[in-house]
Amino acid sequence: MGSTRRRRNGALTRFSFLVSAGPRMRAGLFPATGKPPSMLGGHFSMLAFDSARTTLEPIANAPSHPLSLRAAIEVNAGMVVNSVLELIGRTPMVRARHLDAGQCELFLKLESANPGGSIKDRIGLSMIEGAERAGKIKPGATLVEGTAGNTGIGLALVAQQKGYRLILVVPDKMSREKIFNLKAMGAEVVLTRSDVAKGHPEYYQDLAAAIAEKTPGACFINQFGNADNPAAHEATTGPEIFEQMEGRVDAIVFGCGSSGTMTGLSRYFEKVSPRTEFILADPVGSILAQYINEGTLSTKSASWMVEGIGEDFLPSISDFSRVRKAYAITDKESFLTARELLKKEGILGGSSTGTLLAAALRYCREQRERKRVVTLVCDTGNKYLSKLYNDYWMLDNGFLDRQPTGDLSDLILRPYLRRDTVVVGPNELLVTAYNRMKLYDVSQLPVMDGEKIVGILDESDLLMHVYGDETRFRDPVSTAMVSRLDLLPVNSSIESLLPVFERGHVAIVVDGEKFLGLITRIDLLNYLRRRVA
Numbered sequence: 001m002g003s004t005r006r007r008r009n010g011a012l013t014r015f016s017f018l019v020s021a022g023p024r025m026r027a028g029l030f031p032a033t034g035k036p037p038s039m040l041g042g043h044f045s046m047l048a049f050d051s052a053r054t055t056l057e058p059i060a061n062a063p064s065h066p067l068s069l070r071a072a073i074e075v076n077a078g079m080v081v082n083s084v085l086e087l088i089g090r091t092p093m094v095r096a097r098h099l100d101a102g103q104c105e106l107f108l109k110l111e112s113a114n115p116g117g118s119i120k121d122r123i124g125l126s127m128i129e130g131a132e133r134a135g136k137i138k139p140g141a142t143l144v145e146g147t148a149g150n151t152g153i154g155l156a157l158v159a160q161q162k163g164y165r166l167i168l169v170v171p172d173k174m175s176r177e178k179i180f181n182l183k184a185m186g187a188e189v190v191l192t193r194s195d196v197a198k199g200h201p202e203y204y205q206d207l208a209a210a211i212a213e214k215t216p217g218a219c220f221i222n223q224f225g226n227a228d229n230p231a232a233h234e235a236t237t238g239p240e241i242f243e244q245m246e247g248r249v250d251a252i253v254f255g256c257g258s259s260g261t262m263t264g265l266s267r268y269f270e271k272v273s274p275r276t277e278f279i280l281a282d283p284v285g286s287i288l289a290q291y292i293n294e295g296t297l298s299t300k301s302a303s304w305m306v307e308g309i310g311e312d313f314l315p316s317i318s319d320f321s322r323v324r325k326a327y328a329i330t331d332k333e334s335f336l337t338a339r340e341l342l343k344k345e346g347i348l349g350g351s352s353t354g355t356l357l358a359a360a361l362r363y364c365r366e367q368r369e370r371k372r373v374v375t376l377v378c379d380t381g382n383k384y385l386s387k388l389y390n391d392y393w394m395l396d397n398g399f400l401d402r403q404p405t406g407d408l409s410d411l412i413l414r415p416y417l418r419r420d421t422v423v424v425g426p427n428e429l430l431v432t433a434y435n436r437m438k439l440y441d442v443s444q445l446p447v448m449d450g451e452k453i454v455g456i457l458d459e460s461d462l463l464m465h466v467y468g469d470e471t472r473f474r475d476p477v478s479t480a481m482v483s484r485l486d487l488l489p490v491n492s493s494i495e496s497l498l499p500v501f502e503r504g505h506v507a508i509v510v511d512g513e514k515f516l517g518l519i520t521r522i523d524l525l526n527y528l529r530r531r532v533a
């Protein structure tokens with residue numbers, strides 16, 4: 001196919017890379033007009049997409065770019081759209097090349113490429129447009145939802161573009177990035193407890209329902225019972241996968257939160273490829289894996305840290321009838337697998353992506369014949385930079401292992417010898433020290449003169465020094481630091497930390513003359529917590 005032919009019907013889609021077109025498949029659901037989706041009307045107008053083509057060919061007479069760059073340009077050089085909502089769906093599919101998928105071929109559908117960064121943009125659009133069509137909401141109405149974050153972002157995107165007020169009830173285990181994102185989009189966020197189950201008034205869905213009930217004219221979106229949730233996947237995600245895979249999909253590995261993805265994909269594949277196996281990836285602690293593998297429904301769930309998937313009840317829209325097998329994946333394996341995906345394939349996925357990928361890899365390695373397996377990168381890892389992509393957070397939670405030394409070094413989160421400790425010099429300005437404390441979210445800084453620790457500066461030293469005369473922020477650190485230091489040899493017992501903390505200090509750990517790092521109360525708490533985990 002030459003460069004002059006790459007436009008069909010005058011429109012380039014995000015999938016229209018320059019390719020040798022394999023057999024083109026149309027699932028019959030897509031308008032083939034190539035018009036901007038907004039002009040198409042109808043429920044799933046976002047899907048005016050063209051084809052699933054894989055092998056790249058050079059563009060004729062365009063020798064100046066390397067092939068890969070030209071391919072990237074072609075993939076992205078779509079038409080100009082009139083709203084970010086038109087960019088929902090039509091997400092790319094990537095073949096994994098460096099992960100060990102045994103006999104199988106593993107494909108990753110990048111739902112992270114949606115404008116709100118997750119698969120939930122699809123249902124944000126379909127549920128709000130569904131409510132509009134059903135006459136449940138009028139212009140300016142208030143929408144209420146309980147959400148782990150991504151549905152909130154999808155809804156916020158659509159609500160903001162269409163002019164609705166949005167109140168979201170979010171469990172407090174969700175990452176800060178998602179909450180900042182929601183607030184920045186104009187949503188009103190109500191944080192609630194993560195440690196209570198369905199039926200409790202503070203459970204996020206129950207609280208959302210209660211808020212909707214007492215807010216005049218409000219509409220409770222209720223993704224867990226909303227038929228427009230699976231419908232979005234039946235009409236968009238499913239056909240996209242089928243087309244991109246040229247109709248050859250042996251298995252799909254997915255996660256289940258509201259169950260919309262599973263139910264929608266099941267319904268679509270039932271029609272076009274009933275032999276496709278459905279495999280559930282579930283966090284350890286959720287009740288779903290046991291339900292699939294043993295047929296029993298536990299009344300007890302435990303907590304897990306992966307976000308967006310796993311359940312403690314069966315949502316009313318769920319249809320598990322096509323699910324053959326489930327894998328229960330620990331938080332640790334999920335987070336490490338997500339990090340492996342970034343290292344090996346360059347794909348920055350969220351925490352649940354790690355769960356899905358871990359299950360997909362297990363499934364792939366168990367197969368005795370070559371199968372084409374699809375899994376989802378459900379959201380972008382940008383939402384989890386402070387968590388699973390933060391080595392300190394991983395260490396604190398016991399998800400990364402360091403070789404234990406058996407002494408106080410095991411409690412030092414940021415060892416100085418590895419240049420991990422945030423420090424300040426005695427001649428630097430107090431304002432610099434203040435900025436560094438804020439940037440790294442620490443309350444004290446060791447003051448280092450070369451390799452020697454000469455003092456410590458904490459928030460209260462700084463406050464006492466500048467209070468009453470703010471120009472003192474420009475004094476050197478040495479004028480405010482404490483220089484009579486309470487040093488603790490590295491081979492001291494853990495108990496010896498307690499009197500240091502009781503005096504309100506942090507422990508400064510040394511090996512002879514060498515400064516090794518600080519230990520704070522929270523470091524000791526994390527250490528003790530890891531021992532019981």
Ligand SMILES: Cc1ncc(COP(=O)(O)O)c(C=O)c1O
Nearest residue numbers: 255257258259260261308352378
């Ligand atoms: C972050 C996240 N949210 C939601 C889902 C899917 O959930 P649902 O069952 O609600 O469609 C997934 C996985 O598929 C996910 O990773």
